Amino acid sequence: MTTIDINEANVYVGTYKKYNEGSLFGKWLNLSDYTDKEEFYKACTELHSDENDPEFMFQDYENIPKGLIDESWLSENVFEVLQALSDLSGNDQEAFLIWCNNGHADLSNGDIYDLISDFENAYVAHYDSEEDFARELIGERDDLNDFAKQYFDYEAYARDLFCGSYWSEDGHVFYN
Template sequence: MEATKLSAASVYVGTYAKYNNGSLFGAWLDLSDYSDKEEFYEACRELHKDEEDAEYMFQDWENVPEGLIGESWISENFFTLRDAVEDLSDTEQEAFFVWCNYKSHDLSEEDADDLVRDFRDEYQGEYDDEEDFAYEIIEECYDLPEFAKTYFDYEKFARDLFMCDYWFDDGFVFRAA
């Protein structure tokens, strides 16, 4: 999944009337400049004030997850979700969208704060691979003498951990819920 940073989301806004008349006139609007959907649409109205009752056409967008925007609409939940994930680091935001995709969450319908809370409960961190995570578990949870660590089979331990308790995707580890 492509990394998404909601605070960097932008949309190119034109209108159907202009498009149908051969014009691509519009502008890129940074969604971080607007607190909610209504404020965003007010900027669209101002941009296309030369048209009465303009039908907006979102001709391109960046950093907006699938299901939160279409050619003629933007979800109210985009702004709620953007605000809910703003305290997550860039890496955590990337992991959040991997988690949402893996769990098939509907970002346009589900409560953003609940999603972030559940993500925080399950997110374990970023690791090179499953064995790297298993090594950290051994270091943190078990007081093995140094000589025993050289005989420990981290690969098999990782296999057992990821059979039921954890899952790994795109460099991130999550607790299975």
């Protein structure tokens, strides 16, 4: 997964009228320049002041998580979500977006801080492999001596772990 830079969340704003007339006129607007959705839409209106009641068309966007923007729609809580995500460390931010993109949360709905709390309960950590995660779990067990651990089948154990209790993507491990 490509890491996104929340501070560089940009939207190319045109209008449907201009697009239908064959013009792609618009401008890249950086969401960090605005405090809320109302201020952002005011800037969009000023950009397209040559139209009465412009119908904005978000023709392209960068560094905005899935579910917060579409061609003609910007989530009500996009600024709150972007602020909350900027407070997460880079590794946790990447893991959070993976967790959301795997159907565990819808960023456009619900309280972002509740979603982050749910994520923190589900997220284990980042590992080089699923087998490394299995090795750590076995390493923490007091009921297995070093002799037993050296003959332990970590690959098979990892396979079993990730068939039920856990899932992973790009090295990030989560509870199911």
